[in-house]
Amino acid sequence: MKTIIELGCGDGVLINRLSKMYKNYLLVGIELSNEKFQNSVNLVAAKNVKLINDSFENIVPKLENNSIDKFLAILPDPKYIDLRNQNSWKNFYVKVFEKLEKNGVLIIITEITNELLNPVSQEQYNSEINKIEHIFRSIGFKTVHVSHNYPSIYSTNLLKKFSKDPDRIKIVFYKFLK
Numbered sequence: 001m002k003t004i005i006e007l008g009c010g011d012g013v014l015i016n017r018l019s020k021m022y023k024n025y026l027l028v029g030i031e032l033s034n035e036k037f038q039n040s041v042n043l044v045a046a047k048n049v050k051l052i053n054d055s056f057e058n059i060v061p062k063l064e065n066n067s068i069d070k071f072l073a074i075l076p077d078p079k080y081i082d083l084r085n086q087n088s089w090k091n092f093y094v095k096v097f098e099k100l101e102k103n104g105v106l107i108i109i110t111e112i113t114n115e116l117l118n119p120v121s122q123e124q125y126n127s128e129i130n131k132i133e134h135i136f137r138s139i140g141f142k143t144v145h146v147s148h149n150y151p152s153i154y155s156t157n158l159l160k161k162f163s164k165d166p167d168r169i170k171i172v173f174y175k176f177l178k
Protein backbone atom coordinates (compact mmCIF):
# COMPACT_ATOMS: atom_id res chain seq x y z
CA MET A 1 0.00 0.00 0.00
CA LYS A 2 1.28 3.47 -0.85
CA THR A 3 2.24 5.32 2.31
CA ILE A 4 2.51 8.99 3.27
CA ILE A 5 4.08 9.85 6.62
CA GLU A 6 3.61 13.16 8.38
CA LEU A 7 6.45 13.97 10.77
CA GLY A 8 5.04 15.92 13.73
CA CYS A 9 1.38 15.91 12.72
CA GLY A 10 0.36 18.32 15.51
CA ASP A 11 -3.41 18.72 15.80
CA GLY A 12 -4.06 16.36 12.85
CA VAL A 13 -5.74 18.90 10.58
CA LEU A 14 -3.50 18.15 7.61
CA ILE A 15 -3.55 14.36 7.88
CA ASN A 16 -7.31 14.50 8.27
CA ARG A 17 -7.60 16.51 5.03
CA LEU A 18 -5.17 14.22 3.17
CA SER A 19 -7.00 11.08 4.31
CA LYS A 20 -10.01 12.26 2.31
CA MET A 21 -7.93 13.06 -0.79
CA TYR A 22 -5.74 9.93 -0.74
CA LYS A 23 -8.32 7.25 -0.03
CA ASN A 24 -6.14 4.43 -1.38
CA TYR A 25 -3.11 5.41 0.66
CA LEU A 26 -2.07 4.65 4.19
CA LEU A 27 -1.45 7.92 6.03
CA VAL A 28 0.74 7.78 9.11
CA GLY A 29 0.98 10.71 11.51
CA ILE A 30 3.73 10.69 14.12
CA GLU A 31 3.42 13.12 17.02
CA LEU A 32 5.52 13.31 20.18
CA SER A 33 3.28 15.52 22.32
CA ASN A 34 0.62 13.51 24.15
CA GLU A 35 -1.80 16.40 24.09
CA LYS A 36 -1.47 17.07 20.36
CA PHE A 37 -1.60 13.36 19.62
CA GLN A 38 -4.90 13.19 21.53
CA ASN A 39 -6.23 16.15 19.53
CA SER A 40 -5.38 14.25 16.32
CA VAL A 41 -7.09 11.11 17.59
CA ASN A 42 -10.20 13.11 18.41
CA LEU A 43 -10.26 14.73 14.96
CA VAL A 44 -9.34 11.92 12.59
CA ALA A 45 -11.91 9.22 11.93
CA ALA A 46 -10.70 7.78 8.61
CA LYS A 47 -9.67 4.12 8.52
CA ASN A 48 -6.67 4.77 6.27
CA VAL A 49 -4.93 6.85 8.98
CA LYS A 50 -2.60 5.47 11.62
CA LEU A 51 -1.55 7.87 14.38
CA ILE A 52 1.53 7.15 16.48
CA ASN A 53 2.35 8.88 19.77
CA ASP A 54 6.15 8.64 19.68
CA SER A 55 9.23 10.38 18.37
CA PHE A 56 9.71 10.06 14.62
CA GLU A 57 13.38 9.51 15.46
CA ASN A 58 12.34 6.16 17.00
CA ILE A 59 9.85 5.20 14.31
CA VAL A 60 11.51 6.16 11.02
CA PRO A 61 14.64 3.97 11.42
CA LYS A 62 12.39 0.92 11.91
CA LEU A 63 10.68 1.35 8.52
CA GLU A 64 11.65 -0.77 5.54
CA ASN A 65 14.12 0.88 3.18
CA ASN A 66 12.74 2.19 -0.15
CA SER A 67 9.15 1.71 1.03
CA ILE A 68 7.59 5.15 1.62
CA ASP A 69 6.05 7.37 -1.07
CA LYS A 70 6.07 10.67 0.72
CA PHE A 71 7.25 12.30 3.94
CA LEU A 72 5.77 15.63 5.06
CA ALA A 73 7.41 17.98 7.54
CA ILE A 74 5.22 21.05 7.95
CA LEU A 75 6.79 23.61 10.25
CA PRO A 76 9.21 21.15 11.83
CA ASP A 77 10.46 22.00 15.29
CA PRO A 78 13.64 24.14 14.87
CA LYS A 79 15.54 21.19 16.35
CA TYR A 80 14.96 19.47 12.97
CA ILE A 81 15.63 22.31 10.52
CA ASP A 82 17.49 25.21 12.17
CA LEU A 83 20.81 25.76 10.39
CA ARG A 84 22.63 26.15 13.69
CA ASN A 85 21.66 22.60 14.69
CA GLN A 86 22.28 20.93 11.35
CA ASN A 87 24.81 18.45 12.76
CA SER A 88 22.15 17.04 15.02
CA TRP A 89 19.35 16.72 12.46
CA LYS A 90 21.04 15.92 9.16
CA ASN A 91 21.36 12.22 10.03
CA PHE A 92 17.66 12.00 10.68
CA TYR A 93 16.92 13.12 7.08
CA VAL A 94 19.53 10.62 5.84
CA LYS A 95 17.23 7.98 7.36
CA VAL A 96 14.21 9.62 5.70
CA PHE A 97 16.06 9.41 2.37
CA GLU A 98 16.79 5.69 2.88
CA LYS A 99 13.15 4.94 3.65
CA LEU A 100 11.76 6.74 0.60
CA GLU A 101 11.18 4.71 -2.52
CA LYS A 102 12.94 5.82 -5.72
CA ASN A 103 11.30 9.09 -6.83
CA GLY A 104 9.69 9.34 -3.39
CA VAL A 105 8.98 12.86 -2.19
CA LEU A 106 9.96 14.88 0.87
CA ILE A 107 7.90 18.02 1.43
CA ILE A 108 9.23 20.55 3.91
CA ILE A 109 7.56 23.84 4.73
CA THR A 110 9.50 25.90 7.20
CA GLU A 111 9.87 29.43 8.45
CA ILE A 112 12.81 31.78 8.11
CA THR A 113 13.00 34.25 10.98
CA ASN A 114 15.43 36.75 12.34
CA GLU A 115 16.94 36.00 15.77
CA LEU A 116 15.61 39.30 17.14
CA LEU A 117 12.32 38.87 15.29
CA ASN A 118 13.11 41.84 13.09
CA PRO A 119 11.88 41.75 9.49
CA VAL A 120 13.76 39.17 7.42
CA SER A 121 15.68 40.76 4.56
CA GLN A 122 15.60 39.25 1.08
CA GLU A 123 19.34 38.58 1.44
CA GLN A 124 18.88 36.62 4.66
CA TYR A 125 15.94 34.72 3.17
CA ASN A 126 17.83 33.78 0.00
CA SER A 127 20.96 32.84 1.89
CA GLU A 128 19.15 30.60 4.40
CA ILE A 129 16.92 28.85 1.89
CA ASN A 130 19.99 28.09 -0.26
CA LYS A 131 21.90 26.71 2.73
CA ILE A 132 19.02 24.44 3.72
CA GLU A 133 18.63 23.23 0.14
CA HIS A 134 22.37 22.54 -0.02
CA ILE A 135 22.16 20.28 3.07
CA PHE A 136 19.34 18.23 1.54
CA ARG A 137 21.17 17.95 -1.76
CA SER A 138 24.27 16.76 0.08
CA ILE A 139 22.13 13.90 1.45
CA GLY A 140 21.19 12.94 -2.12
CA PHE A 141 17.83 14.65 -2.57
CA LYS A 142 17.05 16.32 -5.90
CA THR A 143 15.27 19.66 -5.71
CA VAL A 144 11.98 19.77 -7.59
CA HIS A 145 10.66 23.02 -6.23
CA VAL A 146 11.60 25.84 -3.84
CA SER A 147 9.24 28.75 -3.37
CA HIS A 148 7.85 31.31 -0.99
CA ASN A 149 4.29 30.08 -1.65
CA TYR A 150 3.10 26.68 -0.59
CA PRO A 151 0.27 24.59 -2.08
CA SER A 152 -2.90 25.14 -0.09
CA ILE A 153 -3.41 21.38 0.46
CA TYR A 154 -0.52 21.52 2.95
CA SER A 155 -1.91 24.37 5.02
CA THR A 156 -2.22 23.92 8.79
CA ASN A 157 -3.59 26.21 11.49
CA LEU A 158 -0.05 27.12 12.56
CA LEU A 159 1.02 27.83 8.99
CA LYS A 160 -1.96 30.14 8.51
CA LYS A 161 -1.04 31.94 11.73
CA PHE A 162 2.61 32.34 10.68
CA SER A 163 1.55 33.61 7.26
CA LYS A 164 -0.11 36.62 8.92
CA ASP A 165 3.30 38.16 9.70
CA PRO A 166 5.08 37.85 6.33
CA ASP A 167 7.78 40.43 7.06
CA ARG A 168 9.06 38.70 10.17
CA ILE A 169 8.09 35.11 9.39
CA LYS A 170 8.97 34.17 5.84
CA ILE A 171 7.85 30.78 4.65
CA VAL A 172 9.72 28.47 2.31
CA PHE A 173 8.27 25.42 0.59
CA TYR A 174 10.61 22.66 -0.60
CA LYS A 175 9.75 19.64 -2.66
CA PHE A 176 12.62 17.16 -2.82
CA LEU A 177 12.83 13.88 -4.67
CA LYS A 178 14.89 10.79 -3.97
Ligand SMILES: C[S@@+](CC[C@H](N)C(=O)[O-])C[C@H]1O[C@@H](n2cnc3c(N)ncnc32)[C@H](O)[C@@H]1O
Pocket residue numbers: 007008009010011030031032033036054055056057073074075076077156157158159
Ligand atom coordinates in the same frame (compact mmCIF):
# COMPACT_ATOMS: atom_id res chain seq x y z
C1 LIG B 1 5.79 23.57 15.06
S1 LIG B 1 4.78 22.18 15.36
C2 LIG B 1 4.03 21.88 13.77
C3 LIG B 1 2.88 20.93 13.85
C4 LIG B 1 2.11 20.70 12.55
N1 LIG B 1 2.95 20.14 11.53
C5 LIG B 1 1.45 21.99 12.11
O1 LIG B 1 1.88 22.57 11.09
O2 LIG B 1 0.52 22.43 12.78
C6 LIG B 1 5.99 20.88 15.45
C7 LIG B 1 5.38 19.57 15.89
O3 LIG B 1 6.35 18.52 15.86
C8 LIG B 1 6.20 17.75 17.05
N2 LIG B 1 7.50 17.10 17.29
C9 LIG B 1 8.66 17.70 17.65
N3 LIG B 1 9.64 16.79 17.73
C10 LIG B 1 9.08 15.60 17.40
C11 LIG B 1 9.59 14.28 17.31
N4 LIG B 1 10.87 14.01 17.55
N5 LIG B 1 8.75 13.28 16.94
C12 LIG B 1 7.44 13.55 16.68
N6 LIG B 1 6.90 14.79 16.75
C13 LIG B 1 7.72 15.80 17.10
C14 LIG B 1 5.80 18.76 18.11
O4 LIG B 1 5.18 18.15 19.22
C15 LIG B 1 4.85 19.65 17.33
O5 LIG B 1 3.53 19.16 17.33
